[in-house]
Amino acid sequence: MTLIKTNSPKLHREARLAREKLHLEGEVPDGVLRAEIDASWRRSLSHGVHFNAKHELALESSASLDLLLASNRLLIDAALPAIDYLAERQGKEGLIILANSDATILAVEGRADRLKGSGLQDITLGACWSEAVRGTNALGTALVEARPTLIDCGEHYLDRLSDFSCTSVPIHCPQGDILGVLDLTREGPLGRAHDSTALLAMAVSQIESRVFNASYPDEIVLAFHSRRQYLESPWQGLLAVSLGGQILAVSAQACQLLHAERSALVGRRCEEFLGVDGLQLLARLHQGGTGSLQTAKGEFFYKTLRAPQRSINVGSPPRTVAKPAKAQPDLEALAGSNTRYARALRMARQGLANELPVLLLGETGTGKEVIARALHMAGARCDKPFVAVNCAAIPEGLIESELFGYREGAFTGSRRGGMVGRLQQAHGGTLFLDEIGDMPLALQARLLRVLQDRKVAPLGAGEEQDIDVALICATHRDLKRLVEDKHFREDLFYRVNGISVMLPALREREDFAALVSRLLVTLGAPAVVLHDDLDRLLSGYHWPGNIRQLEMVLRTALAMREPGETVLTLDHLPDSMLDELTASERPQAGSIRENELELIRQSLDAHQGNVSAAADALGISRATLYRKLKQLRS
Template sequence: MSKFSQPSSQQASLAMRDDQRAIAEAIARSWRRCMVKGVDEQAPAQDQIITAQELAQRLEKNRLLLTHAEPEMLTLSEQIAHTRSLVILTDNDGVILRTKSDGIEENTIRASLLPGASWSEEHRGTNAIGTALVERSPISVQGAEHFMAYHHSLSCSAVPIFAANNQLVATLDVSNDYSAPQQHTLALVKMAAQMVENRLFHATATGEIGVHFHARPEFIGTLWEGLALFDAQGQLQAINRSGQFQFGLPLDEDVLSVRQVQFEEVFDESWSAFKQRCLSTDLLFPLHLRNGARLFARVSSKATLISSRPAVAVPRESAASLALLDSGDPQLKLAIAQVKQVLNREIPILVLGETGAGKELFSRAIHDASTRRDKPFIAVNCAALPEGLIEAELFGYEEGAYTGAKRKGNVGKIQQADGGTLFLDEIGDMPLSLQARLLRVLQERCITPLGSSKSVPVNFMLVSATNQKLKDKVAVGEFRSDLYYRINGLTVQLPALRQRQDLQPLIRMILQVEQAGEAHISDEVMALFSRHPWPGNVRQLHNVLRTAVALADGAVIGLQHLTQDFLDELECVAAVMVETIPAGLTLKAQSDEAVRLAMQQQAGNISAVARQLGMSRNTLYRRLKALNLG
């Protein structure tokens, strides 16, 4: 154990007690508000669901929020997989905009947790979403802490989300059955909400020069850095929440809407001296506040700020080149070598691999290694979009093309990729009707938006990905053979994590991506990682490490920093493998046999089997289909 571990654990324990005390006080204040307002704690909940038209208007108003929250909601959903929880995003009124479900039970008032439902304190009494909005701080509300008895079956953790300059725009919440509370849920929601805030800040804040700072130099470049944007004269234009806290600015108001703040008011240095000293270096340097406190900082120009705005959940620098993905596995090394041979030759690439094996990250690396690296990388998940919307998303539409269309129309994903790369993930799930339209685009290199008679020329590199056997789909008429040969210029296979020979280098790489390159993993945890079957592949490993780094807070990562769900998953899979699976089988055969045995043990209950094997239901369905069991 590191000599620094004990102080860090003590600090974490004290912080946790402070958080619990603050939450208890916030709940007490909320109950008093509810009693003053006359909320009936025994009344059945009124389902306060807005109309479909009102919901569509709110979705349009919050389009930017939804765009930047979607990747973090997906990551959060994967982190709490198999806990029967619901990830919820609301607007600043507490109206649910979007959810991601993991099998939350009907008796947890699922009807009240649908998009369009209001969870303000006025409508629901004390609850995580509504109370977080009023208190403007993270909160967990468990069981009978809810003011209304109707909600006592729920366990909820919500965190407010702020845009640039302290504007409260949303909450992110995880709700589940109170009978199955989840340790660490609020910490995970905080981390996801911080990611969303950072994305929104980069997407909306403007300034000529950015100052990235923190009292601890290792935190610069992470989720927790302060970021202040100044104009050319040194006037503060925008600042994120972490920066406000470090500056000592109030977190309950938009300071910049009240008065102008100059660089010299915050830092103990003139603006001209600062520019002369710092704009010529990318290195960290000390910077003092007016109160004498020392920070560490680096600067970035307006161009750097714009180019670093995140478009996907993985930081752009982590996918800067194919070389960075080569951590020693022979099969992955072969895939990288094959791609390099065809790069920049207008040859479409098809990436094969299981869910979570890193197909999008690999495809992003292809883009970043190409001559198109400075142009857009546009990713479309063909399995995630409803069939009725995917055509409009891909091809765009003109004004009035269909009911609910945006007033000025919309540019489709294919046109957005002009000059860059179009990444079609899960292309095997694309409807047949759209396959014909996509084939025409690939042949003619032009698109026609819905409702338009004009063709628009497009030029892009095509990278597709799937976890399915497209040849089999072609054979049964579910995928067009002409489209298959059009997208299959080069096929590369990414290995599943359980097949890779580079686990330790991969872990070091992920820790570097998480800005935790100095983090140390105990031998016990590393041994556990080595024997885990990783049904969620690299994505699951990344989520496990990200959570462990956050919970360890600088200490050596031990078993206590792994979620109980992950440990239970290992125990279940190990029990099946050790007790009932014959020795001498290949890893693939062992995995297949584990699925068969789990189906028998759980009498075909898909949710129970997925929990036992530690995989999503969608992945399980695909495995069952491949084994002719579904």
């Protein structure tokens, strides 16, 4: 680790001499300051910063602070445990500061009251400490130099900071770019500089690990090292691998362990380095969280930090970087050969473009979030946030704060600095409320008001803030029945039910073969096909779990392949899965009413809703078909 460091008590005197010459001559004297500090002072002077400037505190508006916190939420959440840890050990002596890649402060802990009284009034949330604004300081200089930085007493460019010393370590994202910086500032000289640098470096390693892990929620994330005892240490390597076997990201330590540059690793197949493809790796990970792999680089011990448990979006390609992928499922492709479904999706896209809400209806597992994301990517807001909230997955006591956010101190146990709600996070983009039928009744009234007024007030805050969101909702429940039973507000139902789309169940789809092919591509196996026996078994099953269940079956079969196999057979499925698939054909039992309604629905779907054609196919008149529909639905 390369440091900008100090090791001499006389530097304070030399810096004072340099500042006096700067005052008298208007330029930085040669040969007085350390080379790194000299370069920073010269940059500060070229930026027009006056060395005698007083504190300049530009107060941000609440909306600007909310936007700042929302845009850096991943970094803040990852850093808070480390900040709390450092505050317990160093907070009595100074300040622990977190800033983003622009040197704008995101969090401050420690003796803020005491140090602010000593001239640090502008170390506060939202203040920028870049070199261009405040001259040489560890926060700003570490970002310019892109390495850990030590600034001793007197070496700050601003004279009013002469009594302070600070240490900063940059924080990197999984792609290697600087995400932010962590700083320790205190009154007096640095003292044991390497101790503070090592402590910050350990904290930054933990932060980078949390950011890395959180950046790949649907992929395999591993920690590894050539020595088992170094797992869960700052020296472990981090690796993100797609289910298709592609390396998505590697940490700097991983590059060292694999003796390769990041550019030579990202995008390559994991078997080239780990000796096992993504699906085999996933199967091994589900057998246990730790283990070892024999690779061309030697033996590596690993620990699973994340292995995907939920289904991958149908039709979306494997992700290759942490940033949102540009390529997204095409609406026409998601509809398959169902022209009525394709028409409904086209209308939803056009309605969303004209600020109409979209309501997606369908059984669990039919791909409602996939459709929601595809609608978002098909519109003008595709480069804006897509924020998904599962109303059924969040505890009732937390869903209000999750949606609307809160100010610091709004309630006991609230997060320091508050939290930006999902509604504000989605500002400018699309808000997807999944399972809206499970939203608590009391919260529905507040959501209705927000949707009507397009304003939101976080808990504990009096002022309202404007929001601009496209709205997509989804549910597997019968909202009309919930309205009749007084479990769902009628006014909210009409507010969210602009363009409704019924997603067909898998057993009702006629494009089963095409859907299987698309899923195999998504799972990284485009050359793999199904044996006729397996194809017949799968196409004859009734799929109560819909696409999500089918995907898991395919994923399991792929994981059981031997190297080089391209045909999936019944032998690739475990007995428990075969028993389930063979014991249950498409359900024939049920009442006459249920079977009659199913026949009518199938006929209408097959003829794209044409009642005359459906009636002819069933051998009944249009009047009889209308009468039966009325009887069956009553």
